[in-house]
Amino acid sequence: MKRRYAALDWFRLAAAALVVAIHTSPLSGVSPLADFWLTRVLARVAVPFFLMVSGYFLAKQNWRGTSRFLRKTLLLYAAAILLYLPASLYNGVFSGVGWLRRLLVDGTLYHLWYFPAVVLGVLIARALARLGQPTALTVSGALYLVGLGGDSWYGIASQLPVFRSLYDGIFRYSAYTRNGLFYVPLFLLLGAAGFRPKPQYAACGCALSLSAMSAEAFLLRSLNAQRHDSMYLFLPVLMVCLFSLLLEANQGEKPRFRAISTIIYITHPMVIILIRGGAKLTGLESLLIENSLLHACAVLFVSAAFACALSFLFPRKPRADARAWRELDLSALRHNAGTLQSTLPAGCALMGVVKADAYGHGAVPVARTLQACGVRAFAVACLSEGIALRKAGIRGEILIVGYTPPEEAALLRRWRLTQMVVDAAHGQALSGAGVPVRIHLGLDTGMHRLGIPADDVDAIAALYRCKNLRIRGVFSHLCVVDSLAPSDVAFTGQQLRRFYKTVAWLRAHGYPTGKVHIQASYGVLNLPAQSCDYARVGIALYGVRSSGSPVRRTLDLRPVLSLRARVTSVRTLAAGECAGYDRAFRAGRPTRIAAISIGYADGLPRELPQRGGCVLLHGQKCPLIGRLCMDQALVDVTGLEGVCAGDIATLIGSDGGGTLRAEDIAAQCGTITNELLSRLGGRLTVITR
Numbered sequence: 115m116k117r118r119y120a121a122l123d124w125f126r127l128a129a130a131a132l133v134v135a136i137h138t139s140p141l142s143g144v145s146p147l148a149d150f151w152l153t154r155v156l157a158r159v160a161v162p163f164f165l166m167v168s169g170y171f172l173a174k175q176n177w178r179g180t181s182r183f184l185r186k187t188l189l190l191y192a193a194a195i196l197l198y199l200p201a202s203l204y205n206g207v208f209s210g211v212g213w214l215r216r217l218l219v220d221g222t223l224y225h226l227w228y229f230p231a232v233v234l235g236v237l238i239a240r241a242l243a244r245l246g247q248p249t250a251l252t253v254s255g256a257l258y259l260v261g262l263g264g265d266s267w268y269g270i271a272s273q274l275p276v277f278r279s280l281y282d283g284i285f286r287y288s289a290y291t292r293n294g295l296f297y298v299p300l301f302l303l304l305g306a307a308g309f310r311p312k313p314q315y316a317a318c319g320c321a322l323s324l325s326a327m328s329a330e331a332f333l334l335r336s337l338n339a340q341r342h343d344s345m346y347l348f349l350p351v352l353m354v355c356l357f358s359l360l361l362e363a364n365q366g367e368k369p370r371f372r373a374i375s376t377i378i379y380i381t382h383p384m385v386i387i388l389i390r391g392g393a394k395l396t397g398l399e400s401l402l403i404e405n406s407l408l409h410a411c412a413v414l415f416v417s418a419a420f421a422c423a424l425s426f427l428f429p430r431k432p433r434a435d436a437r438a439w440r441e442l443d444l445s446a447l448r449h450n451a452g453t454l455q456s457t458l459p460a461g462c463a464l465m466g467v468v469k470a471d472a473y474g475h476g477a478v479p480v481a482r483t484l485q486a487c488g489v490r491a492f493a494v495a496c497l498s499e500g501i502a503l504r505k506a507g508i509r510g511e512i513l514i515v516g517y518t519p520p521e522e523a524a525l526l527r528r529w530r531l532t533q534m535v536v537d538a539a540h541g542q543a544l545s546g547a548g549v550p551v552r553i554h555l556g557l558d559t560g561m562h563r564l565g566i567p568a569d570d571v572d573a574i575a576a577l578y579r580c581k582n583l584r585i586r587g588v589f590s591h592l593c594v595v596d597s598l599a600p601s602d603v604a605f606t607g608q609q610l611r612r613f614y615k616t617v618a619w620l621r622a623h624g625y626p627t628g629k630v631h632i633q634a635s636y637g638v639l640n641l642p643a644q645s646c647d648y649a650r651v652g653i654a655l656y657g658v659r660s661s662g663s664p665v666r667r668t669l670d671l672r673p674v675l676s677l678r679a680r681v682t683s684v685r686t687l688a689a690g691e692c693a694g695y696d697r698a699f700r701a702g703r704p705t706r707i708a709a710i711s712i713g714y715a716d717g718l719p720r721e722l723p724q725r726g727g728c729v730l731l732h733g734q735k736c737p738l739i740g741r742l743c744m745d746q747a748l749v750d751v752t753g754l755e756g757v758c759a760g761d762i763a764t765l766i767g768s769d770g771g772g773t774l775r776a777e778d779i780a781a782q783c784g785t786i787t788n789e790l791l792s793r794l795g796g797r798l799t800v801i802t803r
C-alpha cells in the first residue's frame with residue numbers, strides 16, 4: 115500500500131516558502147546564478163500551483179463554488195490593501211494617474227497582483243470551461259503563449275514590430291503579461307482538468323521539463339531576453355506532471371496549512387519591512403540584511419511563526435474530530451466498488467446506492483469517491499438527495515428510487531435526474547405535468563411496495579404512449595433474496611421470471627426497455643449472474659452485510675465506516691453509587707467510569723447499553739452502562755489504566771487489536787446494519803482517510 119498524505123496542503127506550505135524566496139533572494143550572496151535558478155526558475159512553480167489547486171477544486175464542484183471563491187479572494191485582497199495602506203501611500207500607489215490600474219490589475223504592492231489576477235482569471239476560466247475542455251485548454255494555452263512573448267521571451271518576440279506594438283499596447287493596461295488574462299486561466303484549467311498520467315511518467319516528465327525549463331531560462335537570461343521571469347514555455351508541462359504526482363499522493367486534508375500558507379503569502383512583505391527596520395534600529399544590518407541567506411530565513415521564520423500563531427489564535431472551524439465522528443476508509447470503498455464490479459458480468463454496471471446520506475456514510479464523499487473510480491450511475495431515495503449530488507458535481511445517471519410529486523417534474527429536468535415510476539397513475543401524472551422527464555419504470559414482481567404490477571402490460575404500454583415520459587429503464591426489486599430458505603428462494607425465482615417475462619414482452623412488442631436491472635446487494639451475493647445493465651448495490655458497497663444470515667457468494671468486502679467519539683470526563687464511583695438517568699447503573703464495586711460524547715441523537719439505538727453494547731478504548735472492549743443519553747454515553751473503564759479525557763472511543767470499527775462490527779451491534783439491537791448505519795446523524799462529522 116502506497117503511503118498517502120495531505121500532499122496538496124503540504125505543498126501549499128512549500129509553495130509559500132518559495133514565494134518568500136522569490137522576494138528575499140536567499141542565495142544572492144552565495145551565487146547569483148544559483149539564486150536565479152532557485153527564485154526565477156524553480157520558485158516559479160509556486161503561483162501556478164496555487165492556481166491549479168483552485169482550478170481543481172472549483173471544477174470538482176462544476177465551478178459552482180465560484181462566487182464564494184471570488185468573494186473570499188476579494189475579501190483577502192481588501193484586507194491586504196488595508197494592511198499595506200501605509201506602504202502603498204508611501205510608494206504613491208494611489209496618487210497620480212494609473213492608480214485604478216494598480217488597484218484593479220497590478221495590485222497595490224508587488225505581490226498583491228495575484229488577487230485581481232485570480233478574480234479575472236477565474237471568470238475567464240469558468241467561461242472557457244463551458245466550451246468544453248479541448249477548447250478551453252486551446253484558448254487559454256494560446257493566451258499563455260501571447261503572455262510568454264511579453265514575459266521571459268520578450269526580447270525575442272519584440273524583435274518583430276507587430277509584436278512590439280502589441281506588447282506596448284498591453285503594457286499600457288498591465289505592468290506585466292503575468293496577469294488574469296494571459297497567465298492565470300491556463301493554470302486554473304490545467305488544475306481543473308486534473309490530468310493523471312502514470313506516476314512513473316509524471317516523475318520523468320517533472321525531471322525532464324524542469325531541466326528543459328532551466329535550460330530555457332538560462333538561455334533567455336544569457337540573451338538578455340527576459341522582461342520578466344514568471345512564464346516559460348516548459349512551465350505548464352512541469353506543472354501538469356508535478357500536480358498529478360501531488361494528486362496521486364493526496365489523501366485527506368490539512369485546512370490549517372491552507373490558512374498558514376495564505377497568511378505567509380500576504381504578510382511576508384510586511385515582515386521584510388519590519389525586519390529591515392528592526393535591523394537598522396538594532397544595528398544588525400550586516401547579519402539580517404546583508405547576509406541574504408540569513409535574511410531570507412529570518413523572513414520565512416517570522417512570517418511562518420506569525421501565520422501559525424494567527425491560525426492557532428483565530429481558528430476558523432471547530433475540529434472535525436472534537437466530539438464524535440464518522441471516519442470513512444475511502445480505500446475500502448474503492449476496493450468494494452472494484453470487487454463488486456468485477457463480480458458482475460460484462461455489460462452490467464455498478465449503480466451506487468447512496469440514498470439516506472449513503473447509508474449514514476455521507477453521500478457526497480461516497481459518491482465522489484465512486485465517481486472517481488468509474489461509477490457512472492447512482493440511486494437516491496428522493497429529489498433533494500439527487501439535487502445535492504448534482505450540486506456536489508456528480509455526473510452520470512442519478513435514479514430516484516422513490517416517489518417524486520409530479521409538480522416537481524421541472525426540477526427533475528433541471529437537475530437531469532431520472533425518476534422511477536411508482537405506479538401507473540404516477541406515470542400518467544408525471545407526463546401530465548407537461549415537462550419531459552427521464553424515467554425508469556418500476557415493476558412490482560411481488561414485493562407489493564412500489565411499481566406497476568409486472569403482468570399489467572396494458573398499463574405499461576400506455577406509459578410508452580405518454581408524451582413527456584422518456585423511458586430509459588425498467589427495473590424491479592426483490593424482497594427475500596437475502597434468504598436461502600427454499601420457499602424464499604422459490605419466491606425470488608418467481609419474481610425473476612415475472613420480471614424477465616415482462617421485459618421480453620416489451621422487447622417483442624417494440625417497446626425499448628433501456629437499462630434493465632433487478633439485483634440489489636443480496637441479489638449480487640445470492641443469485642447467479644443476471645444479464646442486466648445495472649446492479650443497484652447499497653449495503654455491500656459499504657463493506658457490511660445486512661445481517662449474519664448466510665450467503666451463496668462471499669466477497670472480500672471491507673467495512674468503510676468507523677464510528678468514534680471522545681472521552682470527555684472520567685470519575686470513580688464508590689460501591690453502591692448510581693450513574694445516569696433513572697439511576698440505571700449501580701456500581702457493585704468501586705467503578706471507574708468514562709463519559710463519551712455521543713448519544714442517541716447521533717443515531718445510536720437508545721437501548722444499546724442494555725443490549726450488551728461496548729466501545730473500544732485503548733484497543734480494549736469496555737461495556738456501555740446506564741441509560742444512553744441524547745448526547746452522551748457512559749462506559750465502564752474499571753481495570754483499564756490511564757483512560758483520560760481526550761481519548762478516542764471506538765463504537766464501530768477497529769482500534770488496536772479489537773474490532774466492533776456493525777453486524778454484531780445491529781444484531782444485538784434486533785435490527786439490520788442498514789438501519790443502524792443510515793440512522794447515524796448529521797451531527798457526526800465525516801472524516802475521510
Ligand SMILES: *Cc1c(COP(=O)(O)O)cnc(C)c1O
Nearest residue numbers: 467515591634635650651652653
Ligand atoms: C435501497 C435500495 C437498493 C439497495 O439495496 P441494498 O440491499 O442496500 O443493496 C436497491 N434498490 C432499491 C429499489 C432500493 O430501494
